């Protein structure tokens with residue numbers, strides 16, 4: 431089985447990101463490039479990391495009117511990413527148009543409820559109900575829109591997987607036992623997420639901010 435860990439390269443410096451990616455490449459399955467990276471380094475930065483030879487996950491979390499999201503999706507064809515994110519709360523038409531505009535072979539997955547949010551946050555955004563219900567509702571919408579899968583926390587992935595057998599599930603908010611959670615609120619261990627049906631395990635700071643990132647990546651790999 432290939433390594434399901436995608437390292438989040440949330441670093442402002444391209445040379446530092448490239449150096450980290452080179453160091454850990456034998457112990458992860460791909461690289462996740464998000465807003466911080468893309469805003470700073472654009473397609474050039476994506477190309478530089480892609481040169482290392484592992485799949486690229488562009489975590490842009492697109493969220494706008496359908497026409498704008500489809501145009502943005504066309505603009506990223508040049509990078510041929512393996513995975514791209516949109517926000518499920520952008521609605522069904524937005525997700526349908528995003529999928530239609532995506533490169534062939536790129537998986538489009540929808541963010542349901544950010545792992546940095548808990549139920550109090552949900553209430554404050556005007557949404558009634560718990561995290562489980564919110565994730566299930568948006569996962570169903572994403573499935574109806576023809577997407578490949580969703581982003582959810584490890585606390586919901588088992589339930590989503592049960593309802594969407596052939597879905598593709600991206601799980602961030604992962605922390606090895608005993609490590610700092612930081613701003614993440616709905617957290618599980620990488621092993622728990624994998625056992626519950628995650629397709630991709632997104633891990634950033636537990637590796638990138640470790641004293642020894644290679645050892646941290648190896649330690650996580652050994653638990654899977």
Ligand SMILES: O=c1ccn([C@@H]2O[C@H](COP(=O)(O)O)[C@@H](O)[C@H]2O)c(=O)[nH]1
Pocket residue numbers: 438440464489541543544545546581582602603604614632633634635636
């Ligand atoms: O719900 C979400 C969606 C995306 N992310 C992204 O994953 C990584 C997690 O980084 P850590 O350092 O392991 O916390 C980060 O790039 C987020 O933008 C998420 O955390 N939650």
